[in-house]
Structure formats: structure tokens, C-alpha cells
Amino acid sequence: MNQELTENDERVDDAKVRERSGARGGERLWTPLFALIVAMTLCTFMVGQGLNSGTSVYLAHAGEGAAFAGVLAAVFSIAAAVTRIVCGPLIDKRGRYQAMCVGMMLLAVGTVAPALVNNPVMFVACRVVQGIGFSAATTASATAAADVLPLSRLGEGIGYYGLGQALAMSIGPALALFLVSTDPAENLYFGLTAICVTGLVFTLFCRYEHNPARLPATSAYRRKWEARRAAEVAGMTGELEAAQTADNPAPGQKPAARSAGDEPSLSGWRSVLEPRALPGALPMLVLSPAFGFGIFFVGLYGTSLGISNPGLFYTLSAVSMIVVRLNSKSFMDRVAPIKVFAASTVCGVGAFALLLFAGAGGSGSGDMPFYLGGILYGVCLGISSPLNQSVAVKNTPPARWGATNALFLLATDLGIGMSSLVWGLVNDSFGFGATILCVITCILAAFLVSCITYPRER
Template sequence: MVGQGLNSGTSVFIARMGGSTAFAGVLAAVFSAAAAAARIVCGPLVDRAGRLRVMVGGAALLLAGTLVPAVSSNDAVFVVCRIVQGVGFSAATTASATAAADVLPLSRLGEGIGYYGLGQALAMSVGPALALFLVNTDPAANLYLGLAVIAALGLVLAALCRYERNPSRLPATAAYRRLYEERRELEHDEARGGHGGAGPCAARVTDNRQARGAAPEPSARGLGRFFELSALPGALPMVVLSPAFGFGIFFVGLYGTSLGVVNPGLFYTLSALSMIAVRLKSKSFMDRVAPLKICTASTACGLAGFLLLLMAGSSDLAYYAAGILYGVCLGVSMPLNQSVAVKNTPAERWGAANALYLLASDVGIGVSSIVWGLVNDAAGFPATICCVMGCILAAWVVAWFSYPSTRRDRKKA
């Protein structure tokens, strides 16, 4: 909520303070660049230093970067704060995404990531609406004070994430517990035989790692040192699809206003409700249905939603119905792609895998904030919405080629 609120509210705050649109655009680009650059470091850092340390550190940076603009309106301070916000946002979200996957039972990994992703999806709907409310109060600096309160709550919750100290309390098939028990076995083997990890326990651990697709001794090189490239099957569809969500975040409210919709913000409320509903039902399909089939249903909802937007005209009902379908698409596709990325990756590299997945989302949404603005200025909202629908369809094509299950099905055929 803090990250999305800062993205949508900062430009309005700058305008209220008499700043230029160009400067607001620079601040948006600074945040996106800082967040993307931080992903490079945060992925391996989460795997090495631990989830709690990175999550708490990121939450603290996000709190500091949000609170300072409330007391200083200097342009240079704003730029620095946007950098701090971007780094903190990346660290906290990368660590929390990895922690969520760590503690889930293996058989319900997709369902659990769906529940975790509900927080991401709701933030993309609720955060902008809250920020716009706060920035339009008097004084406008209430935007940063209000978001700082939420950031402080995030810091407290992050500090309560203590499972790394007692992995035995996790489900028996949880990845973090399995890795912990494997390390214990290796240490026990070394203590008993002094074989440097070459005893029977080590052999059993190696067999277990190979059975679940993990490399016996991970030794990534090049770009793989920072990102887990085996997560690309989930990250590639996301980078193509996320511009559609960027349009929803940055432009749907403006589009509704241009149509004369009575309450454009209701689009976000209805999308949030539909996201909650579909996530609560995720148990029935997320781990039981082939990913491509789920992706196909999500794609159909997304296309139908934006088609309704395109045809809305003066119909408030069509505009609101589009919000419901948009919420279903967002609520399914984000955890689906994340679960594909995680399931295709050794547990030892989940931090780097989540960094790559989240970077794909950051890049898609960040670039779309510029591209859709240019397209809209040149050709209007109808042309922009058609381009958005093209992104949704293209993401399905990418998923068809990249999802692991799809490749296996084609080989069998």
C-alpha cells in the first residue's frame, strides 16, 4: 500500500505544491530505477543474510523515505527520498515474497502464494485510492504522514516474522524446514564420521535435492548470481502482462472521469472485492489445474474487462463491471506467475527467483506509466485500451511457450 500510494500520490502532491509535471515524471522514474537496481542486490542477499534482516531493513528504509518528505519540500530531498523508497520497497517485497513461499506446505504452494498475492493485488487497488484521498486533504503533506503510519505498521509486522529461528514449527514439507533439516543431517554426518559431508546422510540429502530438481551444489555465474534464471517461465509472461495492470493503476480513474462516470473510484473497490473472492476460491484450482488453463481463463477475463471499458461510453454499469473482471484477472495472474516462477526454482534460490519475478512486474508497470501516457496523448483512450488488450493476449502467448507444463504436454503429444 505504501509503495503504490507513493507512486500515485507523489505526482498530485508535486502539482499541489506548484511543481511541474516533468519533475513528477522524474521522481517516478527515479523510484522505478532504484527499485529495479535494488532487486539485483536483494535477491542473493535474501538467500544469504536471511529473510528477516532484509525485510526489516527494507521496511525501515521505506518508513524513513516516506516520513522525510512530510517535513521537507526541497527538490533534492525528494529525489533522495524516492531512491530510498525504491530500495526499501524492493528489499521488503523481495524478502516477504520469499518468506511466504518458505513456510507453505509443498502441496498447497500455489494456493498459499495466492493468499500472499492478495496483499499485492489489494495494494494496487486500495493504495492509489487512499493516497489520492490523503493528498487532497489539508495540508497535502498528510499523504506522507498517513503512508508513514502504514509503513510503521509494516515494520512492526516484518519484525514478527521469526520462523527462521525455529523451522521445526513449520509444516513438514515446507521448503525452509526441509533445507534446515538437510543442513542438520550434513552437520550430524560430519560430526560422526568426519567425511566432510560425504557420508550416508550427505548421500541421502543429495538424492532428496535431485528428486525435487535442485542442483547438488548451486554455483551460479554471471547474471545468475543475482537472478535465478529458472524463474523466467513465470517472469516472462508477467513482464508482458504487467503493463495492463499499469494502465489500471495510473489511467483507469482518469478514463472514468473523462467518460463522466459518477464514481470512478468504485472501479478499484469492485476490483478489490473480486480479487478477494477469487483468492478465497484458489484452493479449488491453483494447485490442481494446469497453469496454462488457469492463465487462459484469466486472459479471457482481462480481455472481457478491457473490452467493456472500451465500450463503456456513458454506461457507468459497464465501467463498474469491467472493474470486477479486471480484479479477477489481476487476482489470478499475479500469484499464478509467481507460483510458476517459484515451483520451477530450487528452494535454495527462491530469493533470487522472487527478485526476478518482481523485477519483471516493476519494469512492466514502470515502463507502461510512460508509454500509455504517450499513446493516449497521441491517439486517445480507445487506442490505448486496444494496446492494453494486445499486451494481455501477448502474455498468454508467452505463457504458452514458457510454462514448463506446456512444454511437457507438447513433448508428450
């Protein structure tokens, strides 16, 4: 009897979800809450990108060498990576709001401190605090974005969520270089701190965990909350009987189904990182070195070629990234992920092939292919990053989305961080041409990995 009731309840729940979803796009995607999360993400990544690009210039003004700037970059990356490992399960257990607030506060403190106490030891300590705060805030905000999106538009929404990162990639470094060129140069840290405080203000309004009824009807967080409420009500009348049936089913009877969102307790490394996120995280780990080259070396490569404005590469890539994400509704959640990733791979290979071609001509003749490469690079990044994150999220239960996003972002950080050292060594030994060929190999290898790891269903 209990089994029949459980099956009937599951059919009713599925019917309700289908009814709530209705026609495609029936639920609003750009709710005020989702817009706040995107705005907070924009502020966070502007600070992170600004610190990465402005710190080395600030140190150069202070008479420090490039080696010290490299040490600080490594310290930031290590602190961020360790925090992602620890932060994922904490977000799942204690909630997204606390992690976002604490992360933004730590980022603000770590950003303003170098302007107040200026010595090498303080810089190292501040980069650690910055890495912890940045990692906690971005891991929690990525999970929060998945929480508040309608289930039928999850992939599309994650693409829009990445708009904050895309805009920050263009605005953050340019703003940082402007601030550090003013008098005094400490304006870099004061200005970025102001942006961080603005992001903290946005975060204070993201308290959906206290009122999940504000969320779209098919959002995973609201569905989990409603299932728990229903389970609590049912538990008042038959908790003991249900527990006995679940733990000791009668012969031939299936165990009672778990409530939506319930997950068995995990131990060891599975409690920290979510292995079911690997189908999206592994392709991103292999692909990230290509983006690492774009972040750290394309500007230097353009300068060595005599490109008139190497920074335009980043502006064009950011614009194309924004355009492709604004139009992601046409393919995200509608087209099989492997087909979308195949298109992204073609754009990525084309981008770096154009960069290679730009270096084949004489001085000043490679401007056009260099800039066109930036456009295709932005399309590749604009598609592949949210796509792989969507695959990772959809392949895991909502109760583990904190650990899922932690693993995905950790894979991205490791791919970019490790490649920055490797590409530097290859550049010094064999030149940019050989490095770009290695980058193209990484892009093709990422597509091969996706063919192996992606779920077979749409």
C-alpha cells in the same frame, strides 16, 4: 554401499514428505507467522501505493508541475528495479528477516523525510530511498511467504499472500488522497509513516529462520533445514568418506546425491537472477503492460468518458480480486497452470473489451460496462499474478527463491514501468481506443508466451 544408503535415505525422505502431507489441506495454511507476513505486506503496499498516488497531488498543492511528479515516479521505479537485482541473492545468502527489517526502516525514513525537509533535491533523494526500501521489503516478504507455506498448498498460499497487495490497491490511494487533502498536507507523509512503522512491528515477529521447527512439516525451508541437520550428523561419522565418494566415484558408480537445498555456486548474472524462474516471469513481463494501463490510465479514461465515479473501477477490481483469491483453493495446485491462465486471459480480454465498449456510447451511457470491466480486470489480475509467481517459484529450488522472486517482481516492474510511457504516447497520438486494442494484444501475447514457457507437468 554408500550409494545404496543414499538411495534408501532418499526413499525414506520421500515417504516422510508424503506422510506429512497426508490428505489435501491436512496442514494449516493460515498460521500466525503467515498472517504476520500478509499483514506486513498489506502495510508495505499501502505505503507504496499511497506514495505513488499522493505525491503528485501533494506537489500540485506545493505549486510543482506534473513533469516533476513524472520524474519522481521514474526515479522510484529505477531505484526499485536496481534493488531487486541486488537484493535477490542477498536474501538467499543472508536471510529474509534482515532484508525485511532494513527495507521497512528505509521505507519509513524515506516516507517521513519530505514532511520535515521540503525541497526538490530532498524529494528526489527520498524517492530513491523509498524505492530501495519498498523493493527490499517486498522481495524478502514474497520469499518468506513461500518459505512458510506447506508444499502441497504453495500455489493457493501465494494467492492468499497477494491479498495484502489487493487490499492495498483499494485502500492505499484512497487513504493517501484523504490525508493530502487535510491541513497540513504533510499529514500524507506522517500517516503513511505510521503505517510503515506498524508493518515494521509485524516484521519483528517474523523470525522463523532461527526456529524452522515452527513451520509446517512440508514447508520447503523446514525440509531444507532438516536435511542440513541430517547431513551434519552424518558428517560427524563419515564426512571424509562421503566427500571422497561424491568427488571421485568408483567406476560405474553414480555420484552421491546432494543434500536437499544445496545448490552449486553460481557466477556472473546467474548469481543475481534465477533463469529457472523465467517460465513464470516472461508471461508476467508481457502481461504487466495491461496492468500498467489499469493503474495509470483507467481513471483518466473514465473521466474523459464522463463516468460518474471512475474510482469505483478500482474498488470493484479490488473486491473481485479478493474474492477470487479467497477461492483459489478450488483451482490453485489442482488444475494445470496453462488452463488457469487461459481463464485469466478470457477475463482480461473481456475486461478491456468492456472498457472499449464503454467508450463507444454517448456520455453517461458507459457506466455499467466500465464498472463490469473493473470486475473482470480484478479477476484477471487476481489469478494471473499469483499463478505466474507460483510457476516461477515451483520451477526453482528453495535455495534460490530470493533470486526467483527478485526476477519475477523485476519483470512486473519493468512491464508496468515501460508501458506507462508507451501508453501515454499512444494515447496522445491515436486515442484511448487504439491503446486499449494494444493492451488486449499484450494479454493474448502473454498467453502465447505461457504456452511456450510453462512446464508441461501440473
